[in-house]
Amino acid sequence: MKITLPDRSVRKLEVGSNGLDIANDIGPGLAKAALAVSVNGIQKDLCDPINEDSDVSIITIDSDEGLEIMRHTLTAQVLARAVKNLYPDAKLAIGPTIKDGFYYDFEFVKPIAPNDLEKIEKEMQKIINSKSAIIKKLHSKKDALKVFSSNAEPYKESIINESEQEDNFQLYYQENDEFVDLCRGPHLPSLKHIGAFKLTKLAGAYWKGDSKNKMLTRIYGTAWKNEKDLNAYLESIEEAEKRDHRKIGKEMNLFHFQEEAPGMVFWHPDGWTVYRLLQDFMRDKLREFDYQEINTPLVVDRKLWEASGHWDKYRENMFITEIDEEHANEKRTNALKPMNCPCHVQVYNQGLKSYRDLPVRYAEFGSCHRYEASGTMHGLMRVRGFTQDDGHIFCTEEQIESETKLFIELLSQTYRDLGFKNFDIKLSTRPEIRVGSDEVWDKAENALESAIKKLNLPFEIQEGDGAFYGPKLDFVLTDAIGREWQCGTFQADFNLPERLDAEYVGEDGKKHMPVMIHRAVLGSFERFIGVLIENYSGKLPFWLAPVQVIVATIISDVDDYAEEIIHSLEETGIRCDSDLRNEKISYKVREHSSKKVPIILVVGKNEKNDRTVSIRRIGSNNTEMLDFKIALKQINEENNILS
RNA sequence: GCUCAUAUAGCUCAGCGGUAGAGCACUUGCUUGGUAAGUAAGAGGUCACCGGUUCAAGUCCGGUUAUGAGCUCCA
Numbered sequence: 001m002k003i004t005l006p007d008r009s010v011r012k013l014e015v016g017s018n019g020l021d022i023a024n025d026i027g028p029g030l031a032k033a034a035l036a037v038s039v040n041g042i043q044k045d046l047c048d049p050i051n052e053d054s055d056v057s058i059i060t061i062d063s064d065e066g067l068e069i070m071r072h073t074l075t076a077q078v079l080a081r082a083v084k085n086l087y088p089d090a091k092l093a094i095g096p097t098i099k100d101g102f103y104y105d106f107e108f109v110k111p112i113a114p115n116d117l118e119k120i121e122k123e124m125q126k127i128i129n130s131k132s133a134i135i136k137k138l139h140s141k142k143d144a145l146k147v148f149s150s151n152a153e154p155y156k157e158s159i160i161n162e163s164e165q166e167d168n169f170q171l172y173y174q175e176n177d178e179f180v181d182l183c184r185g186p187h188l189p190s191l192k193h194i195g196a197f198k199l200t201k202l203a204g205a206y207w208k209g210d211s212k213n214k215m216l217t218r219i220y221g222t223a224w225k226n227e228k229d230l231n232a233y234l235e236s237i238e239e240a241e242k243r244d245h246r247k248i249g250k251e252m253n254l255f256h257f258q259e260e261a262p263g264m265v266f267w268h269p270d271g272w273t274v275y276r277l278l279q280d281f282m283r284d285k286l287r288e289f290d291y292q293e294i295n296t297p298l299v300v301d302r303k304l305w306e307a308s309g310h311w312d313k314y315r316e317n318m319f320i321t322e323i324d325e326e327h328a329n330e331k332r333t334n335a336l337k338p339m340n341c342p343c344h345v346q347v348y349n350q351g352l353k354s355y356r357d358l359p360v361r362y363a364e365f366g367s368c369h370r371y372e373a374s375g376t377m378h379g380l381m382r383v384r385g386f387t388q389d390d391g392h393i394f395c396t397e398e399q400i401e402s403e404t405k406l407f408i409e410l411l412s413q414t415y416r417d418l419g420f421k422n423f424d425i426k427l428s429t430r431p432e433i434r435v436g437s438d439e440v441w442d443k444a445e446n447a448l449e450s451a452i453k454k455l456n457l458p459f460e461i462q463e464g465d466g467a468f469y470g471p472k473l474d475f476v477l478t479d480a481i482g483r484e485w486q487c488g489t490f491q492a493d494f495n496l497p498e499r500l501d502a503e504y505v506g507e508d509g510k511k512h513m514p515v516m517i518h519r520a521v522l523g524s525f526e527r528f529i530g531v532l533i534e535n536y537s538g539k540l541p542f543w544l545a546p547v548q549v550i551v552a553t554i555i556s557d558v559d560d561y562a563e564e565i566i567h568s569l570e571e572t573g574i575r576c577d578s579d580l581r582n583e584k585i586s587y588k589v590r591e592h593s594s595k596k597v598p599i600i601l602v603v604g605k606n607e608k609n610d611r612t613v614s615i616r617r618i619g620s621n622n623t624e625m626l627d628f629k630i631a632l633k634q635i636n637e638e639n640n641i642l643s
Numbered sequence: 644g645c646u647c648a649u650a651u652a653g654c655u656c657a658g659c660g661g662u663a664g665a666g667c668a669c670u671u672g673c674u675u676g677g678u679a680a681g682u683a684a685g686a687g688g689u690c691a692c693c694g695g696u697u698c699a700a701g702u703c704c705g706g707u708u709a710u711g712a713g714c715u716c717c718a
Contacts, residue, residue, distance in 0.1 A: 111646090113647090113648090114647090114648080201712065202647075202648095202713085203712060203713030204645070204646030204647060204712095204713065205646085205714050205715090206714060210715080215645065215646045216714095217646085217647085218646095218713070220713080257709090257710085259692095259708065259709045259710090260709095262708090262710090317716095370717085372716085372717075373644050373716060373717090374644070374709090375644065375645070375715080375716090376644090376715085376716065376717075378711095382717080467718095486718060487718095489718070554675080554676070554678090555675045555676075555677095556675060557675080583676090583680095583681085584676050584677090584678095584680085584681060585676075585677055585678055586676090586677085586678055586680075586681095587676095587679080587681080588678085588679095589678045589679055590679030591679085591680085592679095593678095594679075602677075602678060604677060605677095614677080614678075616678060621679085623677095623678060
């Protein structure tokens with residue numbers, strides 16, 4: 001048979017040869033490094049026979065595929081076996097690979113604690129040191145069930161029982177050991193190919209991810225081809241921890257949370273300065289793109305939420321308020337708005353709209369409240385009270401495409417200005433449960449898709465992930481250390497305008513229903529500020545820094561000169577402060593550096609005499625002596641980069 | 644919401660049945676010092692909240708609330 005390698009070269013091998021034979025045919029080095037084989041794009045074990053002409057590539061640890069197979073073997077063969085050795089009563093559930101690592105779910109009789117991980121790691125190392133070969137055996141459903149029922153592995157039995165296949169259940173063994181696990185494979189040919197690993201954490205997880213099922217214990221780990229890669233990964237985790245916005249927010253005194261208002265931000269002066277600056281920035285952008293800013297009520301009668309469908313579909317996430325009947329003669333049920341859309345339709349509905357008025361673009365920095373489940377809150381990233389940079393566009397179906405284009409322009413400008421160079425677009429298409437006819441969906445999906453295509457932007461399709469009222473585009477930005485954050489969204493809605501009777505008079509003089517587009521660029525100010533803090537690790541761009549300049553004196557004789565500088569800076573609108581305290585200059589520099597003040601101007605006797613300043617920028621240990629007037633000009637130029 | 648963990652001074656944390664501790668921050672002295680911590684002293688706590696065990700509870704046991712890591716949601 002003919003075996004075609006990735007470089008298109010062809011080798012002839014006997015029918016029934018396996019991946020190892022092919023690797024050997026190519027060279028002994030490759031045979032040694034081979035972990036598995038990809039046959040016509042499907043991963044197979046090295047021992048699997050190949051019976052017909054095929055495209056084959058040998059998988060080694062140097063590919064992502066190889067790394068994943070190693071992680072898979074590590075969890076399913078090594079971690080699982082180690083746990084069974086130490087806790088014979090533990091039950092095996094599943095153990096897949098995930099980004100950068102793997103996990104395995106177990107049911108323990110007695111719960112284990114995080115410091116048991118070390119013990120398990122040692123046991124794993126012992127198993128790896130045996131360098132055992134891994135042996136695959138194929139079993140019929142009946143035999144496979146027998147193996148796991150005699151091993152008392154109910155989760156494995158349940159997986160087999162639910163499987164549609166009757167034969168060829170793959171069971172993996174290790175030489176000289178009774179351990180066995182059911183697995184889709186492929187696995188390493190032997191444990192000597194395992195690289196460097198570390199068990200990282202312990203957490204609960206539901207069997208099959210369903211909260212109605214039993215909670216299992218999940219052990220997480222990370223694994224790499226060598227120590228160097230493992231350490232690099234562990235360092236990157238540390239780096240992410242250092243950037244945690246909750247930690248930096250505390251250090252910079254930007255905001256806090258407290259028990260009486262879980263999930264609601266208490267913004268401190270400096271944090272609120274950042275918030276306002278970001279909002280002003282957004283306001284300018286929206287004006288540029290012809291939005292009209294509006295403002296709508298926070299507390300709205302349930303009648304509107306019934307009409308919009310939120311009362312039915314979203315009530316469990318809403319804060320509902322009752323008026324105290326003892327003090328008022330009326331009984332009303334209100335809800336804090338979880339979204340702004342129904343209110344925006346109310347504004348749209350005031351006065352008759354003509355097709356000539358469309359598109360109507362309303363924007364609101366809408367304060368929304370959602371009762372999020374208690375376990376989901378996370379600093380500024382997931383809160384119960386937040387403000388969206390929300391907007392709704394009422395337009396005709398024909399206008400969807402041009403509105404998409406305009407929105408993407410607005411969004412990419414905004415992200416670029418805020419320092420994010422890359423973002424990905426995801427197009428989510430019709431879900432199974434949806435409203436509206438297929439023709440309308442066709443139109444909406446095509447409009448979104450062709451608009452992105454015309455802009456030459458790459459995008460990924462997420463089938464069936466759209467909102468029930470329409471398809472959507474999600475915008476995911478990448479931060480300075482490669483993490484992804486979903487911020488912007490653009491959703492076409494054919495449902496709410498109908499429910500809430502939005503209309504316009506068309507060219508034909510008849511009434512028509514407009515399409516409503518829900519859109520946000522930042523998502524929410526709270527979350528976006530969290531992303532900004534983590535992206536810049538607190539060192540915000542000059543124009544966004546809450547305190548931009550500190551003038552620090554070396555001796556008290558120059559206090560008057562420092563005040564003069566502050567006065568000039570303030571006159572040009574720079575947010576600044578002086579530090580005249582009786583402290584050494586290195587103490588002052590340290591303090592303001594740790595508060596991430598972008599510029600520290602140090603003045604002493606020399607500076608006062610020469611009317612200069614010593615300028616020191618955050619992130620640099622260098623200082624530069626500049627004429628005070630020139631420094632002032634420079635600082636102002638820097639501040640105006642965006643305006 | 645679920646599982647596990649955590650809650651001690653403004654911050655970071657130690658203490659784990661017998662008078663509440665450290666470093667930093669804060670206040671007050673001394674110090675006027677040239678780019679990431681000068682120096683001494685002082686002040687600072689219903690040990691999250693409610694209940695239980697005990698002669699005695701930050702300390703042990705329940706419960707509540709919040710936070711953290713996951714899960715599940717959400718986008």
